[in-house]
Amino acid sequence: MSPPNDAGPREWLHWLRTTDDEPVAIVRDVLSTAGWVVAIGLLLFAVSGVWPPMVAVESPSMEPHMSRTDLVFVMEEHRLAGDAARDGTGVVTYAAGERAGYEKFGSYGDVIIFRPDGESDRTPIIHRAHFWVEEGENWYDEANPEYVGGADDCGELAYCPAPHAGFITKGDNNGAYDQVGALALTGPVKPQWVVGTAEFRIPWLGWLRLQFAESPVDRPAPVRRSPAAGGPADGAVANLSAPA
Incomplete structure (x- = not known):
């Protein structure tokens, strides 16, 4: 009553x-x-300093260290940045991490979430930062020859010489850098394109979030590399909506 x-x-x-x-x-x-x-x-x-602070992984390109449906906690890259971080970026590259013994998710360097080419209407990518390039740099000799998609020199790479300074990135399960080949995912990743760094993952918890994401018709299709472009794995993408 x-x-x-x-x-x-x-x-x-x-x-x-x-x-x-x-x-x-x-x-x-x-x-x-x-x-x-x-x-x-x-x-x-x-x-975390990032909203939303959790992202759901949508593809297998970071396997075995991240899997589709993992929920990943994201930290603003300047918070708790490693001592080996690139000046002014808060991001430790694979190359710097190897020298300093800094590891994240089973390998050297930070895994970063970034907007490809800085475009807010494209699905963000979650890949590892491998090394830094300066504007105009011929970075072919610095690259791992296994990840250049069979290119023989800088002229055969999509973004070489580098059109601007930024990170060269790659999914752990992909056979080529994101900046290589006709199906290159992005140019060198500028610091301002970085959403944050991945800190830890919770397996399977992203499954529910993905069920409430856009339908496959509405969601941007993942980019698939042909073997000639450097490997069959999809580009890993992170769903930047808050988990359901």
Whole structure:
């Protein structure tokens, strides 16, 4: 039974918190759950400095260190940056990580989430930063020859000489750098394109989030490399919506 009409705010509040009236109890539970979700989200944001702080991996290009449906916690790259981070970027490359003994997700260097070519309407990518190039640099000799897609010199690489300074990136399960071949995913990744660094993953928890993502018709199709372009694996993408 509800309080009398002349009851004050305190009586009504007490009734709303304690009543067994089914419609009110359902609404109360929904609001309570929503409040906890918002509180947890705000706490994660405060820690990570990135919104949303969790991303769901959509493809296998970071296997075996990340798998499709993994939920990954993302940190703003300048927070807790490694000592070997590239100046002003907060990102440790594979090359610098190898020298410093810095590892993340089973290999050297940071795994970064970035917007390809800085375009906000394209699905973000989650790949490892391998090395840094300066504008105009011929980076062919610095590259691992296994990951240049069979190119014989700088002129056969899509982004060599480098059109601007940035990171050369690659999925751990891919056979070529993202900046190589006719199906190159992006130019050298500028620091301002970086959303953050991947810090840890929770297996399978991203599955639910992916079910509520856009339908396959609406979602940008993953880029598939031909063997000539450097390997069969998809470009790993991260769904940047908050997990359901």
